[in-house]
Amino acid sequence: MNKILVLTLVFINMINGHAQDKPRKNSLGFNVGASYLVRQDLIFSPFQHKDFTLGNFGLNYTRRASSYQQITLNYSNFNPMVLKPYEFSDHGETQKAYPHSFNLFDFDYLVGKKVKKAQRSTLIVGGIFSANIQAMNYVYGRFGNFGYFSTLGFGVFAQKEFLISKRNQLDVSLHLPLIAWLSRSPYLVNDDEFIENIGSHSGIKTFMSYLGDGKLVTWDKLQTFDLGLRHRYNYNDKLAFGVGYTVEFIHSYLSRDILSFRNSIQLSGEFSF
Amino acid sequence: MMQPAKRIIFGTLLVGLLTGCDSMFTEPPANDPESIFENLWTTFNEEYAPFEERNVNWQEVYRKYRPKVNSNTTDGELFKILSAMLEILNDGHVSLTAPNRDIFYSNKIKRDLVDNGLFNVSVLKSYLEHGYKEGAENSFIYGKIKNENLAYIYFDHVGQNFFKLSDFLNDYPDVLGYIIDLRHNQGGDFTYCLSEMGRLTDQKRLVFKSKTKNGKGEQDYDAWYEWYIYPKDNYVNKPIVVLTDRYTLSAGERTVMVLRSLPNVQILGDTTNGAHGTMIGRELANGWFYSLVPQKVKLSDNKSYEGVGLAPDIYIKNKQSGINMGIDDTLERAVEILR
Numbered sequence: 050m051n052k053i054l055v056l057t058l059v060f061i062n063m064i065n066g067h068a069q070d071k072p073r074k075n076s077l078g079f080n081v082g083a084s085y086l087v088r089q090d091l092i093f094s095p096f097q098h099k100d101f102t103l104g105n106f107g108l109n110y111t112r113r114a115s116s117y118q119q120i121t122l123n124y125s126n127f128n129p130m131v132l133k134p135y136e137f138s139d140h141g142e143t144q145k146a147y148p149h150s151f152n153l154f155d156f157d158y159l160v161g162k163k164v165k166k167a168q169r170s171t172l173i174v175g176g177i178f179s180a181n182i183q184a185m186n187y188v189y190g191r192f193g194n195f196g197y198f199s200t201l202g203f204g205v206f207a208q209k210e211f212l213i214s215k216r217n218q219l220d221v222s223l224h225l226p227l228i229a230w231l232s233r234s235p236y237l238v239n240d241d242e243f244i245e246n247i248g249s250h251s252g253i254k255t256f257m258s259y260l261g262d263g264k265l266v267t268w269d270k271l272q273t274f275d276l277g278l279r280h281r282y283n284y285n286d287k288l289a290f291g292v293g294y295t296v297e298f299i300h301s302y303l304s305r306d307i308l309s310f311r312n313s314i315q316l317s318g319e320f321s322f
Numbered sequence: 323m324m325q326p327a328k329r330i331i332f333g334t335l336l337v338g339l340l341t342g343c344d345s346m347f348t349e350p351p352a353n354d355p356e357s358i359f360e361n362l363w364t365t366f367n368e369e370y371a372p373f374e375e376r377n378v379n380w381q382e383v384y385r386k387y388r389p390k391v392n393s394n395t396t397d398g399e400l401f402k403i404l405s406a407m408l409e410i411l412n413d414g415h416v417s418l419t420a421p422n423r424d425i426f427y428s429n430k431i432k433r434d435l436v437d438n439g440l441f442n443v444s445v446l447k448s449y450l451e452h453g454y455k456e457g458a459e460n461s462f463i464y465g466k467i468k469n470e471n472l473a474y475i476y477f478d479h480v481g482q483n484f485f486k487l488s489d490f491l492n493d494y495p496d497v498l499g500y501i502i503d504l505r506h507n508q509g510g511d512f513t514y515c516l517s518e519m520g521r522l523t524d525q526k527r528l529v530f531k532s533k534t535k536n537g538k539g540e541q542d543y544d545a546w547y548e549w550y551i552y553p554k555d556n557y558v559n560k561p562i563v564v565l566t567d568r569y570t571l572s573a574g575e576r577t578v579m580v581l582r583s584l585p586n587v588q589i590l591g592d593t594t595n596g597a598h599g600t601m602i603g604r605e606l607a608n609g610w611f612y613s614l615v616p617q618k619v620k621l622s623d624n625k626s627y628e629g630v631g632l633a634p635d636i637y638i639k640n641k642q643s644g645i646n647m648g649i650d651d652t653l654e655r656a657v658e659i660l661r
Contacts, residue, residue: 087347089347089348089350091348094604094605095348095350095351095361096350096605096607097344097347097350130609131605131606131607131608131609132421132608132609135421135422135609136421136422137419137420137421137422137423137424137425138423138424138425139424139425140424140425140435141424146419146421146609146611187603188603189419189603189604189605189611189612189613190419190425190603190611191417191419191425192601192603192613193603194602194603235534235536236534236535236536236537237369237534237535237536237602237616238602238616239534239600239602240534240536240544240547240617241532241533241534241544241547241549242547244512244513244600245513245547247511247513248513248516248517250482250513250514250517306348308346308347308348
């Protein structure tokens with residue numbers, strides 16, 4: 050009976066983190082928020098496609114041990130249109146012209162180390178693998194054209210963390226891919242190679258074929274960076290909440306010019322263990 | 323708050339404010355009648371491939387129509403002017419879409435529905451034995467011809483419905499021959515016809531080749547790309563009659579090109595539409611949409627039939643009076659050939 054009581058008390062203290070005061074190395078986080086996109090892709094249109102969305106979601110895992118590692122996954126959907134949706138007819142049958150649909154997926158893997166630690170700030174630098182996959186459906190009334198833009202890149206990152214008070218922290222980060230495998234829709238939307246890729250009629254095979262049709266580029270052909278600013282409130286040693294702002298920039302003139310800015314404001318939550 | 327942190331916050335927000343500044347983007351066409359006309363004409367000039375095949379002098383078209391547009395041109399007038407300009411191409415892949423208007427189709431047959439009533443799905447179904455199979459919205463229809471040892475299949479477009487071809491061949495292995503009906507086939511994704519026709523060939527065959535514009539210049543094209551069909555699964559070697567009409571279009575015509583390459587196939591009916599290249603969409607500053615063709619296509623005889631169409635081996639055309647009485651002359655002729 051005594052043994053059971055002791056074990057129970059030890060177990061309860063472990064859950065509450067009182068048994069041993071260890072720094073928590075791992076954290077799982079999520080973020081949700083709003084995003085504003087301005088994108089001009091001359092393969093598909095001479096116009097800037099602008100849209101505001103509340104559909105911006107992300108997950109992340111961070112480990113702070115001898116090295117700093119982070120994996121983030123993010124998704125946004127945008128539906129821009131030059132004009133608002135409108136009705137038209139096809140031999141008298143009413144139809145509707147809908148907006149384009151852009152689906153943007155981001156995956157980042159960061160590995161770094163603390164290089165400078167002051168009393169109230171820490172600087173972490175390292176390398177990044179960044180995958181940026183964009184699948185678009187451009188809708189032109191009665192039909193649509195599929196478009197894609199994908200970068201798989203390696204580069205550097207830097208993150209400065211400022212401890213404002215015991216519970217408040219401000220993080221600033223810069224992700225800078227320097228070399229990437231860039232895959233993009235052909236000059237005039239589709240060509241024979243593009244169509245041949247579809248011919249497998251398998252989503253995965255087609256996707257891999259699109260990626261395979263890319264080329265290796267460096268900063269002269271592709272300029273892209275993510276700049277982030279996040280305020281974090283440490284509720285306790287396990288939970289933290291925050292609000293963040295991110296700017297994503299993409300410019301490339303491989304084939305035809307693409308210029309894209311995405312500004313996002315996100316609420317985040319984090320659980321450390 | 324610490325000075326470095328304040329500076330970084332300010333810098334980040336400044337970057338954010340600067341992002342999306344209009345001056346960083348390529349200036350888009352303006353939203354006024356003259357700019358819209360210039361944008362559409364120029365895009366065709368740079369991206370449309372088959373001017374030569376369609377005997378159209380696009381510079382001449384500019385000289386004729388540009389004077390009709392000025393800053394006071396209304397939406398209605400502009401739509402008519404652009405439509406008249408596109409009508410000259412007579413291209414089944416070219417169209418213009420605007421709010422609260424009927425789509426303008428460049429191709430006369432599509433636009434005016436010429437002889438549209440000469441093909442009737444209800445009539446052709448009446449020729450089939452009870453128990454025929456059909457897809458949603460007539461995407462495919464197949465079955466045995468009544469009182470004949472012949473099997474028939476119809477495809478209304480080219481897509482996943484073509485997976486049914488193998489089922490069709492498996493369901494009717496012992497018939498004397500097959501009728502493949504591509505009349506009023508509106509096209510789609512021609513890779514399905516290439517992947518699914520493999521059972522009808524016992525060898526690799528060149529069926530057509532194509533090249534796509536890759537620049538603004540008149541001669542800026544990719545290299546010719548050759549398309550083949552390859553043998554696949556169990557080879558079926560029976561006489562086939564393929565039915566076509568003036569509404570057999572785009573990927574439907576590419577399917578005809580594939581079938582024409584087979585020695586056991588006869589084409590019966592009317593010449594196809596003559597719209598062979600791929601189609602892409604474009605948008606205008608006023609929100610209107612249009613489509614154009616960035617590609618040239620040639621058959622295995624190294625000739626282009628863009629704007630001409632694929633002529634049948636045997637010409638026959640239904641009569642409206644016959645259709646009204648439930649008679650499909652073209653289908654009946656196909657039966658006679660195969661019987």
